[in-house]
Amino acid sequence: MKKNILIYFDLITSLKTTQEVADFVFEIDTLMLTFFKSEKPSMTKALNSISSDSAKKISSFFSKNKLDVTNRDTVTNFFETIKDLAKKFKVIKLTLAFDPTPKTIANIHNFTKDALGIGYILDIEVSKDLLGGAIVVFNGKYNDYSLKKKIDDTFTLKNKEILQLYK
Amino acid sequence: MDPTSIIFFDMVASIVILALGLVAAVIYIAKHLHGSHSSKEEHTSTLDDARTKAVKIIDDANNQAIDIVGKVTLSANVASESFRKDLSQASSAQMKKFEKLTSDFTVMYSQVLQDLKTKNIETFQNVSKDIELNTIEEIKNFKESIKRLTVSSQKEVKEKIDTEYEASKKEIDIYKKEELKKVDSDIYDLLEKIAKEVLGKAISLSDHEALIEDALEKAKKEGVFKG
Numbered sequence A: 001m002k003k004n005i006l007i008y009f010d011l012i013t014s015l016k017t018t019q020e021v022a023d024f025v026f027e028i029d030t031l032m033l034t035f036f037k038s039e040k041p042s043m044t045k046a047l048n049s050i051s052s053d054s055a056k057k058i059s060s061f062f063s064k065n066k067l068d069v070t071n072r073d074t075v076t077n078f079f080e081t082i083k084d085l086a087k088k089f090k091v092i093k094l095t096l097a098f099d100p101t102p103k104t105i106a107n108i109h110n111f112t113k114d115a116l117g118i119g120y121i122l123d124i125e126v127s128k129d130l131l132g133g134a135i136v137v138f139n140g141k142y143n144d145y146s147l148k149k150k151i152d153d154t155f156t157l158k159n160k161e162i163l164q165l166y167k
Numbered sequence B: 001m002d003p004t005s006i007i008f009f010d011m012v013a014s015i016v017i018l019a020l021g022l023v024a025a026v027i028y029i030a031k032h033l034h035g036s037h038s039s040k041e042e043h044t045s046t047l048d049d050a051r052t053k054a055v056k057i058i059d060d061a062n063n064q065a066i067d068i069v070g071k072v073t074l075s076a077n078v079a080s081e082s083f084r085k086d087l088s089q090a091s092s093a094q095m096k097k098f099e100k101l102t103s104d105f106t107v108m109y110s111q112v113l114q115d116l117k118t119k120n121i122e123t124f125q126n127v128s129k130d131i132e133l134n135t136i137e138e139i140k141n142f143k144e145s146i147k148r149l150t151v152s153s154q155k156e157v158k159e160k161i162d163t164e165y166e167a168s169k170k171e172i173d174i175y176k177k178e179e180l181k182k183v184d185s186d187i188y189d190l191l192e193k194i195a196k197e198v199l200g201k202a203i204s205l206s207d208h209e210a211l212i213e214d215a216l217e218k219a220k221k222e223g224v225f226k227g
Helices: A005-013 A018-037 A043-047 A052-064 A072-087 A102-116 A147-157 A159-164 B003-035 B037-202 B205-221
Strands: A090-096 A120-126 A133-138 A141-146
Touching: A005 A052, A005 A072, A018 A043, A018 A052, A018 A072, A018 A120, A043 A052, A090 B205, A102 A120, A102 B205, A133 A147, A133 B205, A141 A147, A141 B205, A147 A159, B003 B037
Parallel strands: A090 A120
Antiparallel strands: A090 A133, A133 A141
């Protein structure tokens, strides 16, 4: 059976951070377990075992794409595809100077989606020493775009001039 | 012992010998007379005669002795006078000789003294010169030695000062660098604190988001997300 990845677009793009992905995969596992353990599987019942937000997204996905929630193969395919796609996310590790709100995370994620495309999620850490900006680590590459780094660089470049003031 | 005394004692001895001879003769005769008891009365006259003769002999002997003593005394006086004269002459001669000798000796002594004095003066002058030369030489050597020592000491002191100076300079440089590093670090810390203080308050949420977007944009431009 050929998989139609595009139908997962909304569901996939709704996940913005590694934490959200991990939580979502955990909920999928819970859902799978609940769904397949009953003799007469019921998606509606199974969705009660996960968070309402996730349940709403999955329910919306099935209804929007007119998929049969009673069909074991369809449901199995959904679970496998979702888990497979979750593994394919590219992680952008960001170290920020402040603790971002969900809205800020959404804004940052939207920016990455616009700039880089879909399939990217954020792994966010907080270090207030950075003052501002961010440290970006992707695919093992480390790039410091923080204000602290800028200030340090400025002081290094202007070191002689600064020291001259003290002589 | 002077000659007059010798003659006098010779005379006295002669008189004594004659007197003893006379006494011996008288004793012999007396014994001879005494021994012949034949005719005491006969012999009385003889004895008287003998006694008279003996007295006469003794008188003669005494006279002769007195004469001899007188002669001897005279002779002794003459001899004494002569001796005194000779002694006086000899003494005078000796005195003259002695005076001459003394004079000569004095002259010689003066000469010797003069020579000694001259020699001593020369010796002293030479010694003085030698001492002067030696002293000058010693002073010169001492000066040279002091000069060498002074130069050596100066060199050593200079080397020590140079070494100490270099060490101090290094220490100061190290200290200066460390202090500058501290100042650097302090400045960074201070400015970072100030920046943090100022920026932490000044940067709004939208500014933060803009800075993050800038960071991501730069990362994209630098090809961080490629591959």
